[in-house]
Amino acid sequence: MTRGQRSRGRATAWAVGYAALCALMAAVGWMAVMAVVPGVKAGGLASSPLPTGRATASATQAASASPIVSVASATVSTPSDPAPTPVASPTKTPFTIDLYRPATFVTQNDRENCMAGAVQNMLNIIGPSVDLTTTKQEQIGSLLVSLTTTEDSYDGGFGPGGWALAMPKLGAGNYKLVVDPTFSEAMKDAAMALSQTGRPVGLLTWYGAHSWVMTGFKADADPLLFPDTFQLKGAFIVDPFYPRLSSIWGQTLGPDSYRDMAAMAQNYLGWKRPEGRYPTRDGKWLLVIPVD
Numbered sequence: 001m002t003r004g005q006r007s008r009g010r011a012t013a014w015a016v017g018y019a020a021l022c023a024l025m026a027a028v029g030w031m032a033v034m035a036v037v038p039g040v041k042a043g044g045l046a047s048s049p050l051p052t053g054r055a056t057a058s059a060t061q062a063a064s065a066s067p068i069v070s071v072a073s074a075t076v077s078t079p080s081d082p083a084p085t086p087v088a089s090p091t092k093t094p095f096t097i098d099l100y101r102p103a104t105f106v107t108q109n110d111r112e113n114c115m116a117g118a119v120q121n122m123l124n125i126i127g128p129s130v131d132l133t134t135t136k137q138e139q140i141g142s143l144l145v146s147l148t149t150t151e152d153s154y155d156g157g158f159g160p161g162g163w164a165l166a167m168p169k170l171g172a173g174n175y176k177l178v179v180d181p182t183f184s185e186a187m188k189d190a191a192m193a194l195s196q197t198g199r200p201v202g203l204l205t206w207y208g209a210h211s212w213v214m215t216g217f218k219a220d221a222d223p224l225l226f227p228d229t230f231q232l233k234g235a236f237i238v239d240p241f242y243p244r245l246s247s248i249w250g251q252t253l254g255p256d257s258y259r260d261m262a263a264m265a266q267n268y269l270g271w272k273r274p275e276g277r278y279p280t281r282d283g284k285w286l287l288v289i290p291v292d
Contacts, residue, residue: 090225098216098236098256099125099200105255106132108240109141115158116141117240118211119166121255122200125215125238126172143169154275160204163211164288173199174291179284183265186285187232188223190214193289195223200238202288206249208271208281213238215256234260 104124108117120137124130143166144158152159160177167175180186190201194214201214216236223230237259242252249267253259259267271281 090222092221092226092229095219095222095230096216097195099194099198100215100236100238100256101125101127101130104130105238105242106137106240107242107244109134109137111241111244112157113137113141114240115144115163115211118202118213118238119144119163119170121213121238121240122167122202123170123172125200125213140166140170154273154278160202160208160286160288163202167288167290172290173197175202175288176291178287178289179271179281180287181284183268183270183285186268186287187235187261187264188230189289190235190287191217191219191230191232192223192227193291197290197292199290201290203268204271204286204288205268207269208273208286210241210249212268213240218258232261234258235264 101124104121106117106120106124108114116137119140120131123140124132141158144162145156146162147165147169148157148159148162150156152161164175164177167173178186178189180189186203190203193199194201194216203212203214204210205212214235215238218233218235219230220233221230235258236256237253238255239252239257242254245251268285270283271278271286272283
């Protein structure tokens with residue numbers, strides 16, 4: 001082999017070796033890249049170590065450019081709840097109620113038996129039976145006397161407190177005596193109690209000397225819907241004194257007569273009795289109302 005041939009052989013060997021070395025380095029580099037790429041595809045940016053400095057900023061920018069769903073901040077499209085149906089406010093309309101039942105009226109046995117007659121009328125209206133006999137009224141009168149205390153009536157006989165106590169004993173349900181400071185309050189209390197219970201109310205009229213039964217009323221609205229603002233127009237009254245004529249109060253009206261508020265105010269007057277002063281009643285309006 002000549003010297004020139006040896007030189008060309010060595011050059012060829014170096015070229016082959018250099019090419020092999022480059023190929024090896026390229027293979028190692030390719031393997032390193034492939035080792036990193038799967039982590040990126042699997043979302044491993046946060047767990048793969050990143051070099052500090054500018055590379056970190058670039059990686060952060062790349063990560064933030066990817067869509068990220070947060071349960072707390074994601075907007076989830078769900079069917080919205082239906083809007084609540086507004087409740088219509090009640091409207092004031094004229095209101096009338098009357099509990100009176102035909103063929104239930106009974107007059108008082110004598111001029112003094114007005115409260116016993118009023119109670120008998122109340123029992124007949126409440127029902128279910130109707131008793132128009134004088135015997136029944138006498139029984140009621142005896143019960144009223146037994147339940148009336150000296151404080152209730154200074155001169156004995158019937159007292160409004162005894163009236164309230166007698167009603168449940170006669171099967172009419174619970175009643176109570178109410179003393180109101182004004183005519184307006186007493187009338188509204190009567191109307192409200194009548195509406196709530198469906199039972200008649202007893203009124204102490206003629207300064208407390210007489211007894212009426214209120215069976216109904218007319219108003220500008222239903223008291224149960226407008227308890228604070230309803231206005232009464234008048235009341236339906238049963239007067240056990242009918243058909244008598246009073247020397248002071250004139251001719252009495254038949255059962256279930258309607259009386260406007262002016263007529264009511266002329267007859268339903270504050271308590272004032274000749275037998276003495278009643279500190280808790282004088283100048284006030286007394287009524288016996290049903291309670292649940």
